[in-house]
Amino acid sequence: MSAAKATPGPPGKRHHARPAARRPARFVARAGGREGEGAAAAAPPSVDAAIVRQVHRRLARRFGPLDPPVRRDPVEELVLTVLSQNTSDVNRDRAFAGLREWFPTWDALADADEADVAEAIRPGGLSRTKAPRLLAILREIRDRDGSLDLAWMREESDDEVGAYLESLPGVGPKTAACVLAFSLGRPALPVDTHVHRVAGRLGWIPPGTGASPAHEVLRRVVPPRLRVSMHVGLIRLGREVCKPGRPRCEDCPLNDLCPTAPIYLGGKKRSGG
Numbered sequence: 001m002s003a004a005k006a007t008p009g010p011p012g013k014r015h016h017a018r019p020a021a022r023r024p025a026r027f028v029a030r031a032g033g034r035e036g037e038g039a040a041a042a043a044p045p046s047v048d049a050a051i052v053r054q055v056h057r058r059l060a061r062r063f064g065p066l067d068p069p070v071r072r073d074p075v076e077e078l079v080l081t082v083l084s085q086n087t088s089d090v091n092r093d094r095a096f097a098g099l100r101e102w103f104p105t106w107d108a109l110a111d112a113d114e115a116d117v118a119e120a121i122r123p124g125g126l127s128r129t130k131a132p133r134l135l136a137i138l139r140e141i142r143d144r145d146g147s148l149d150l151a152w153m154r155e156e157s158d159d160e161v162g163a164y165l166e167s168l169p170g171v172g173p174k175t176a177a178c179v180l181a182f183s184l185g186r187p188a189l190p191v192d193t194h195v196h197r198v199a200g201r202l203g204w205i206p207p208g209t210g211a212s213p214a215h216e217v218l219r220r221v222v223p224p225r226l227r228v229s230m231h232v233g234l235i236r237l238g239r240e241v242c243k244p245g246r247p248r249c250e251d252c253p254l255n256d257l258c259p260t261a262p263i264y265l266g267g268k269k270r271s272g273g
Contacts, residue, residue: 059233095124194238
């Protein structure tokens with residue numbers, strides 16, 4: 001990826017690394033730093049484990065291999081997840097490419113002016129909101145660890161990594177789950193708007209459960225080995241079939257397993273997968 005533009009952005013300030021700070025064994029998430037809304041996690045509904053496995057099989061049959069995105073380092077995944085909020089994958093990738101052109105290292109980005117970061121990520125939308133969020137996350141990591149190297153996460157438990165991530169400003173369960181699943185290959189199921197909608201219609205999360213507490217509910221519903229691929233399959237279904245408003249239940253491979261489908265199908269036969 002090119003490190004320069006035709007009209008390059010201002011260079012980042014030089015960062016002088018200091019000795020790495022000793023990390024506490026645990027990190028407790030700040031109440032104000034979590035993304036999403038909703039009450040504390042409710043007890044998961046009674047979901048038949050065989051139905052969960054059948055849903056997974058049908059999603060794989062419908063959409064093909066439910067492979068996760070290319071694995072990236074934790075800092076890169078953090079940045080991508082922030083850029084992906086409230087925008088399309090295409091715009092997220094444009095914003096990321098612009099960011100790396102202006103700021104070829106994470107230290108250069110952490111030292112940058114907020115206005116320059118906002119300009120670099122403008123194609124992704126909401127740049128004036130995302131720029132300060134990115135800077136706050138990167139600067140907090142560097143202040144704590146003495147660098148922007150999170151390779152230590154590969155040796156730590158899911159709970160340790162999740163607690164650290166959720167203690168960062170503006171980072172909640174979804175972003176933490178993305179890093180766990182897509183950077184570290186851990187059994188996490190990030191709950192975005194599509195996953196939340198589809199899981200709710202399937203009856204896997206109680207009505208009124210927000211996206212943040214839904215992570216804990218789905219962690220208990222979906223077995224570890226299926227979580228990452230289930231995330232991919234539910235997103236595909238939510239984007240293409242189980243859409244907001246009026247879902248396309250007649251074309252859904254899960255319509256005979258879904259308690260919501262009869263509302264939209266009326267008397268039509270439910271064919272399933």
